[in-house]
Amino acid sequence: MTAATWIAAAKGSPFGVHNLPYGVFSTADRPGRRRIGVRIGDFVLDAGAAARATGAPSVLLDADTLNPLLAAGRPLWAEVRAALTHWLTEESYRGALTPLLTPLAEAELHLPFEVADYVDFYSSEHHATNLGRIFRPGAEPLTPNWKHLPIGYHGRSGTVVVSGTPVTRPHGQRKAPSDAVPDFGPTRRLDIEAEVGFVVGTPSEPGSRVPMAGFSEHVFGVCLVNDWSARDIQAWEYVPLGPFLGKSFATSLSPWIVPLEALEHARVAPPARDVEPLPYLDDRAGEPWGLDIELEVRLNGHTLSRPPFAGMYWTAAQQLAQMTANGASLRTGDLFASGTVSGPEPRTRGALIELTWNGTEPIELPDGSTRSFLEDGDEVTITATAPGPAGTRIGFGEVSGRIRP
Ligand code: CA
Numbered sequence: 001m002t003a004a005t006w007i008a009a010a011k012g013s014p015f016g017v018h019n020l021p022y023g024v025f026s027t028a029d030r031p032g033r034r035r036i037g038v039r040i041g042d043f044v045l046d047a048g049a050a051a052r053a054t055g056a057p058s059v060l061l062d063a064d065t066l067n068p069l070l071a072a073g074r075p076l077w078a079e080v081r082a083a084l085t086h087w088l089t090e091e092s093y094r095g096a097l098t099p100l101l102t103p104l105a106e107a108e109l110h111l112p113f114e115v116a117d118y119v120d121f122y123s124s125e126h127h128a129t130n131l132g133r134i135f136r137p138g139a140e141p142l143t144p145n146w147k148h149l150p151i152g153y154h155g156r157s158g159t160v161v162v163s164g165t166p167v168t169r170p171h172g173q174r175k176a177p178s179d180a181v182p183d184f185g186p187t188r189r190l191d192i193e194a195e196v197g198f199v200v201g202t203p204s205e206p207g208s209r210v211p212m213a214g215f216s217e218h219v220f221g222v223c224l225v226n227d228w229s230a231r232d233i234q235a236w237e238y239v240p241l242g243p244f245l246g247k248s249f250a251t252s253l254s255p256w257i258v259p260l261e262a263l264e265h266a267r268v269a270p271p272a273r274d275v276e277p278l279p280y281l282d283d284r285a286g287e288p289w290g291l292d293i294e295l296e297v298r299l300n301g302h303t304l305s306r307p308p309f310a311g312m313y314w315t316a317a318q319q320l321a322q323m324t325a326n327g328a329s330l331r332t333g334d335l336f337a338s339g340t341v342s343g344p345e346p347r348t349r350g351a352l353i354e355l356t357w358n359g360t361e362p363i364e365l366p367d368g369s370t371r372s373f374l375e376d377g378d379e380v381t382i383t384a385t386a387p388g389p390a391g392t393r394i395g396f397g398e399v400s401g402r403i404r405p
Contacts, residue, residue, distance in 0.1 A: 003089040007101070010041025014395030017088050018388045020081060021256035021397070022047070022066055022221070025107040034064035034110055038084055039256055039397070043101040047084070053096045056083055066113040066257065070201035070220050071332040077201065077220060081259060109255035111162040113199065116333035118157040118251065119323055120195070120227055120243075121150050123314035125271075127342035130354045135235060147275035150314040150322045152336070155227075156248040160335065163254050163399040169376060170249040172233035187230035187246075189359070190374040190403060193340040194297050194307050194350035194382045197225040198316045199257055200334035210324040212283055215317035216260055218330060224254035224295070224382050224399040225337040231353055231373065253335075254382075254399040262394055266386035268292045268310050280325060281318050289317040293396070295341055295384045297350060299374075302365050307341040307350040309384075376405045 005017040015021070017040065025037040025044050037044035051058030060069045060080060069080065087093045122128055125142070128151075132141030145151065161167075169190055175182035201220035204210050210218055227247060234246030270290035276282070283289070293309035314322075319336055340350040349355045352373055356362055359372035374380070381400035388394040 005040065005088045006091050006094045007041055007043065007088065010043070013041045014385055014388075014393040015039045015041055016392060017085055018392050019258060019262050019394050020084055021258045021262070022069070022112060023255045023257065024065060024110045024112045025102070026110065027102055027106060027108070031108070036061050036063055036066060036069070037102070037107065039104070040088055040101070042104045044104055044107045045084075045088070045097065046100040046102070049100045050087055050097055051083070053100065054087055054093065067333055070113060070199065071203070073202050074217050077259065078261065081261060109162060109164070111160070111253065112255060112257055114333050115157040115160045115335050116200075116331040117335070118155040118160060119152050119334070119336040120155045120247070120339065121152040121314065121319050121337065122339040123150050123312050123319065124339055124342045124350070125313040126311070126344050127340040127350065127354065130342065130349070134353060134358045147273065147313070148278070149281070150319045152319065152322070153242045155251060157335065159248055160251045160253055163252055163401070165250075165252065165401060166404045167228055167250045167252070167401045168404055170230050170233065170245070172230060172245050173236055174232040175236045176232070182236060186405070187232055188373070189231035189353075191229045191231050191352045192297070192374070192380050193227035193229055194295050195225040195227055195337040195340060196291075196293055196295075196309055196384070197223045197253060197335055197337045198320070199223065200330050200336070201332060202330070203332050204324060204330040206329040207327040208324070208329070209280070209327060210320055210330065211280065212286060212289075212317040212321045215289055215320055218320065219260055219316065221257040221259045222263060222291075222396070223257050224384055224396050226252040226380065226382055226399050226401060227337060227340070228252065228401070229351070250401070252399050252401045254397050256397040258394060258396055262388070263291060263386060265389050266292045266394065270315050271311055271313060273313065280321055283315065283318060289315040291316075291386065293384050293386045295350065295382060298381045298383075299371065300365065300379055304355060304363065305347050305349050307348050308343045309338070309341050311343050312338060312341065374403050376403050378403050
């Protein structure tokens, strides 16, 4: 258990000194000057300025993205985190560091790192089963490969945006099963996917594989992802090569990257697997990377669901092993996301297509309106927390976005 922070307002916060997520921020007085910030309570500590003020080496923190820190590797990540913890718990730093705290409400938050490659998985058995039932009625809901490997696809890193960025309703080819031919126009079935994202720091060599035991050496931290999805475009285009324009228009990311170290108390055993995995994916003898992260999905302020990440069939360590099983190298800034987090109960589903069963069971909102899919002006916010040390909670902040026509 770490000592208490001298920032009284941060005590008991899910952003206490046990968390210390990293982001990139600017302030209205210097809008073009992006700096690395560390969230403590409802403040943002200017991390580079703090390093300078304390006489510590500041090169990794004096940057406008997290990339130099991401590239530095696990031993330096631990050193920087220990220094931040020390500064924020030792009363003697209060005078020097208090002027370097910006109230969160006055900080503009930016995409915290340059996203290299982006991979999205499909690792909730409940989500994959529900989508199989909806997209392939009458067939086995899970494809024959599903329990042998974490299924994924390469997404579009250039359209990953930070929380708060508006999402423009995409156009594309739409064809309902009853239509003879497709037409072109704005999607009628705009959806969300509540996911957890993993940020790669340490790169790997081309031709080498990263085993599951290498997960904490390569992965820096965790964030929240909304994989916006146009279901009508997706349903028509995905055969036989998978997701393309129905997904690539926007992917939103929460602005705070929670360090992996902060999630030590959130580790749980993943669910029992009923198919024996091949050795490179077999985590039964090691220390598997299930994580007890509780998500919440809100539409225009109304809670739609609470998806439980702990129930994901494939862990992020297995996903990393799969991503590199062919020798594909990792780059600093690679992002991989879990796939939609859906639990077994209806109100634990992480996408509207499941919550409304492909639009056939619309959701009623408190204002009396109903939704099958998103309407222009709708705002979706995903938040999450996880267990921290000694009964505390770890906050992830939020990923939100509003739909514009
Ligand atoms: Ca997805």
